[in-house]
Amino acid sequence: MELILDKDIWDGFVEASPNGTLFHRWDFLQIVQKYTGYKLYPYGIYQKGELISVIPFFLRIHNGLKMMISPPPLPMANVPYLGFAMSPAFHELPPHEKIVAWDRIVREMHRGLKPSPNYVCIGQTSDISDTRPFEWQHYEVDQQYTYVLDLNKPLKEIWDGFDRDCRKNINECKTHPLSFREVNDVDRFNETMKEHLTRDGPTFYHRRDPAYLAELLRTFPANIKLYFFYNGDEIVGVKINLGYKKNYMSWMGNVSVRKGLSTNEYFYWELIKKAREDGYKRHENYGSYNPRLNLFKSKFNPALEPCFYVQKKDLLFSTMWRSYNAVAGFAKAIRVK
Incomplete structure (x- = not known):
């Protein structure tokens, strides 16, 4: 060595x-x-x-x-x-x-x-x-453990595997003017995460200078994407995803900024479809120990993979x-x- x-x-x-x-x-x-x-x-x-x-x-x-x-x-x-x-x-x-x-x-x-x-x-x-x-x-x-979704499956089979309430929430979201955009505003992303994870602090977002994420985005623009989710002109969610080779990862973010609207489920579904269109074969939503997050991640019928x-x-x-x-x-x- x-x-x-x-x-x-x-x-x-x-x-x-x-x-x-x-x-x-x-x-x-x-x-x-x-x-x-x-x-x-x-x-x-x-x-x-x-x-x-x-x-x-x-x-x-x-x-x-x-x-x-x-x-x-x-x-x-x-x-x-x-x-x-x-x-x-x-x-x-x-x-x-x-x-x-x-x-x-x-x-x-x-x-x-x-x-x-x-x-x-x-x-x-x-x-x-x-x-x-x-x-x-x-x-x-x-x-x-980590959660993994097989993107080789037909899209309908992936959709049918979702929890019934999850599918219902996604369909209800379609009645709103929802959209997502790729952005580079790491300061807004970091402040949003800190604000909504105050009870979990000090987290990564409280400890790390946003310049860390900014440099990663500049260095790997084809692999790391920061998304803001909108309801009209209102920001209702933030997320960073990572793609490399055949693998696509739900990496950071996924907080619900606006209550009463199941935007997390909707945008998770939209990004799954985008990942398939971009040629990725495997979607990972890592981590399964936090009970609150586990309930959300398991809605999408992923496989539980040991690490x-x-x-x-x-x-x-x-x-x-x-x-x-x-x-x-x-x-x-x-x-x-």
Whole structure:
């Protein structure tokens, strides 16, 4: 395992990787480093001179303890997962060869991390579901979930799968002069999110300078889209969606600005149709643990797809973590899964 300092090599690998995401792209990682202050370590793992995996880590030092995390905590960058992006050749291996290679990759990662961390945390894409090599290295495993909608299905089949009340709400919205527009007003977006998430604060929107989102929009104009939803001339919703390769993600926003009108369901449906028209095959509405949000996301009949966070603490980190005073300090610095 060694650091990769060549953007073209890194992005070429991510683009070819079946589970490489926009979050793995070089410029995205550099922007995260710039605004979080966490130091980026873009590692590649080679076998017989061939690059077979990349994994970006971010270093956070707090009270002298070194934490290597991939991705940073959600309130810092709002990146739901990173972890390993694997080569096409790896994904095509037969089961026996794949588990042997995967075990070697995890062991090499664990051995090769520099500086040697007190804590490691990896949030992996749902494509990588085999956690056994991490367990063999005594990592703790936390299973989480994301919602996925298959956009290959006929549009009528997708519609018929929606909850009955959801379809009713969407049809009622059609009697209003609703529309959506792509905009770049990240300041208005951020203020709207902070205003409607006050009871959930401090959230990502309270912590992060809107310039972070503005730079992402400038850097990836074909992939990241900010939408304002209107009822006539009145803004009734805001949303940021992300598309890369075959995948389309409901990423940020989705707050209801105006009560009494089910605009969230209506615009969710409109953007699903747009994603299909744009050629995307998979729609992800990540996260399923918040009960209030879960009720909304499950209306659209998505599949529940598991994904995994793994973490490992050394003795020093575990000892300090058990200290009440240390916990109070760490809680401000990093969310540990």
